[in-house]
Amino acid sequence: MAQTKRAWKLQEFVAHGGNVNCLAMGHKTGRVMVTGGEDRKVNLWTAGKPNCIMTEQPNPGDFESLLSLAGHTTAVDSVRFGHNEEMVVAGSVSGALKIWNLEEAKILRTLTGHKSSVRSLDFHPYGDYAASGSTDSTIKLWDIRRKGCIYTYKGHSNPVNTLRFSPDGKWIATGGEDSLIKIWDLTAGKLLTDMRLHTAGVNVIEFHPNEMLLASGSSDKTVKFWDLETFQLICSTDQDASPVRSICFDSEGACLYSGVRDYLKVYGWEPTHCFDSVPIAWGEVADMSIAKNQLIGASFSKTNVSTFVIDLSRIQPHGGVPHQEGGPPLSSSHGRRSFLTERPPTQSSRQASVPKEDETEPVSLSPDQEDRESVADIHNPDDFREIFQPKHRIDRSPTRTQEPFLPPQDDGVFPEPEPVRQPAQVTKPSTNASKPRVKRELPTTNRTSQPAQPPPAVRPVVPEPTPIVRAPDPPAPVEPSVKPTPPAQRQTSVPGVNPNDFLNADAHRVGDSQRQMTEEMFFDEGSKSHDVMSKVLSKRVKDLQTVRVMWTSGNIKTAIDSALSMNDKAVTVDVLNILNAKSGLWNLDISASLLPHLKDLVSNKYEEYVMIACESLKIVLRNFGPVIKANLTAPPGIGVDLSREDRYRKCNGCYKQLMEIRTVVDKKCALAGSVGETFRQLQILMGALD
Structure with a gap:
């Protein structure tokens, strides 16, 4: 029986301390996986091994996480690997994006601009750009090297569920909860076309690897195929029993794999034909990838992640018993043109135009930068080096052809489990495979010492990772017998x-x-020399503990007033960060108390304080701007209405404070980068008060 099994469960493990919100597979090797959860962590895994390779630095509690300034401060809602699996981008509920450089195990960029949760992410084929879609119904194109948003595309009326760059990098295809698919021209910065034939939200879209063809899966339980030369529908599958959550094309483009609840469907097109239907108990599959003639699917439920294996050699059209008799023959091409995927010699190319030394990001971070950046907590160093870190510096080039990072003794194929001892057979190979890896990694001593004398031509291309690895180490060499050099x-x-x-x-x-x-x-x-700083931090922790006691007892307004009376901007910012994450806690009383302090914070010299204050102002303007304007412009009532007079007094106080803040906002709108864009957004929101 085991020899005829077509699909089986590979593993199930606890991935996060809170519920898992998102999951993505690496589509180059098909063997790595990244997850994000309610615990605000981003974890990396290898398929078949229940041990985490890397996680963000842990944030144990609300107040501790705000103090650590490491990683996301709100739940992670979307994740995505780079095309070469050298980067990971994660989007949070607050709208912030963080991009990880996996070779150096550190945060490469933090990008802010979305007003609400980030639902979908993708990297440009050439790696220097990323795109994000949000529940605020906008799509943003980001320049990773310059840390900023290049363009914001507006057109969807509901959350953007999915987006993909075209293989040539000239288009972005987006699918939204409004059931629309939109194609955007990156060069012209405009909408090319709408495709409107889905009757429910579009959950996933994928470009064909060889032809100008797009496939889309929707909550209307169908997969549709679109011709990108005419932007017309080619064909559509029959309605399935459940929404389509994940699709991927065969590596040769011969068929499409569609993941629905507890089934894998294999489709052809022109005309539509279901080659095979494979029952597999994966629930709502989150993502799929192909590795070594096997399809790896992954799903999540609450805190658990499960992975599954489908043997492609035993399903149609590659093998096995046909799902439908007399089906159409397999065709690899339908006469459409292909995307030109050869990388043009543009400035976005890392290989064609190497940044000058003065344009390259510094390796040694300043104290301000260290507050905003964080290194990763690598749980399994051997697995991490085996998969993500290159053996030679030149391997980091995105244009270099790289073989999958697999152990030499591992052929990359997951064996079928035995009927009785399935868990033991799944976990044994991963344990054995990790032992010889230590011997393979012995040459890493040479690799880590190699940057001491790198070739002159290579040095500008890749920043030295050494300071990041050795940053925490200075106290370690000190022993009682060591005599420090005066x-x-x-x-x-x-x-x-x-x-x-x-x-x-x-x-x-x-x-x-x-x-x-x-x-x-x-x-x-x-x-x-650190006594002063220790006293400051000790006082801050003590103050926050006082605020926390009042907060947890239910006296939120009293806790906020207590924090403000401490006259410590750091404590005020910590409280604001919590309120920003839970915007439902705001009311007119809290707004009236905090607005005078927000006026001081928007002019602060620390960028982080400014951005948090601006986020708070956005919440006040969105939630209470119409209320303030309506109360101030309403005609006077008849008789005595104490509640109305009290509300009018609060609205009038908030209005006066907002007008004072507006003068500061108008002056700072000319600033460049994300700070300037944030002030420009505030200026637009404040215009509604006129």
């Missing part, structure tokens, strides 16, 4: 500087025997 000895080689001028004269008379420091003495000396 500062005078380290600085004597600097011309024109006499270190003795900066040192206590008594220090030079101390003998070598007295210069030896124990580990405790070393930390005591080092902590003296």
Whole structure:
């Protein structure tokens, strides 16, 4: 029986501490997977192994996570691998995007601009751009190198559920909850066409790998095929029993795999034909990929993720028993043109135009940058290096042909489980496969030491990852028997500087025997210069604990007033961050209390404080702007109405504060980048008060 099995469950494991919200497979190797969840983490996995490769730095609680400034501060709602699996982008409920460089295991970019949750993501075929679709019904095109939004496409009337770049990188296809498919021209920045024949929300779209053909799956339970030369419908499948959640073309483009509830359907087109239907208990499949003549599907439910394997050699049209007798023959081409996928010599090419040294992102981060950036917590270093880190620096080139990162003893095929001992057979190969990998990774010593003397032509292309790896290490080498080098000895080689001028004269008379420091003495000396910062942070934690006690007891307004009375901007920002994540907590009382403090924060020198204050102002203007205007412009009532007078007083106070803030906003609209765009959005929202 095992020899005729066409599909089986590979594994099931707990992926997050909260519910899993999104999942994506790596489509180059088909063996890696990224998940995002309610716990605000982004985790990486290898198929067949229940151990996480990498996760964002953990954020244990609301207040602790705001203090750490590492990773997303709200639930992760969408994830996507880069085409070469060298990057991952994750979008959150707050509308922020974070892009991870997997080779260096650090956050490459943080991008803000969407007003609400990010539903869909994709990377440009050439890697320097990304696109995102949001529940705010907009699509944004991002320049990864310059950290900014290039263009915002507006046209959908409901959330954008899915988007994909065309293989030549000139178009973006988007599908929305409004049942529309739109094709956008990136060069012209305009809409090319609408395709309107779906009768429910479009959940997924994919471009054919070889032809100008687009497939779309919808909640109307059909898959439709579209000709991209005429933008006309070619054909549509019969209505299935459940919505279509995931589709992918065969690697040769011979057929389309469609994932519906507990079934895999295999379709041909022109005319529509179902080659095969494979029952498999994966529920609502989230994503599928093809690896070594096997299709890997993944689904999630609550905190768990499950993966499944379908043997493509045992299903039609590749093999097995035909699903329908007398079906049409398989055809690989239908006379349509192909996309020109050869990369043009543009400035977006990393290979064609290498950034100058002064344009390259610095490796050593300033203190302000370190607050905003975070490195990854790598749980399985051997697996991580095996899959994501290249063996040579030149391998990071996006135009270089790379083989899948698979162990030499692993042929990349998942074996069928035995009928009785399925869990043991699934987990055993992953355990055994990890042992020889340590021997394979022995040359990584040479690889990590290689950047000391890199070829001159390669150095500008790839920033050194060494400082990121060694950043936490300086205290480690200090042992009781180690004699630290005095500062005078380290600085004597600097011309024109006499270190003795900066040192206590008594220090030079101390003998070598007295210069030896124990580990405790070393930390005591080092902590003296950090006493002030330690006191500040200790006070901040104590203040936040006080606020938290009031907050959890249900006195939110009292907790906010208490935080404001502490006269500490950091505490105020921490409270605002929580309120921004839970916009339903705002009311006129809270708005009236916070607006005077928001006026100070929008003029603050710290960009993070400014952005959080602007987000709070957006919530106030969206939720209470119409209420404020209606109360101020309403005719006076007849008689005495205390509740109306109280509401009028609050609205009038909020209006005066907003007008004062408006003068600051108008001055800052000329700023460049995401900050300037945020102020311009505020200016538009404030215009509704006129």
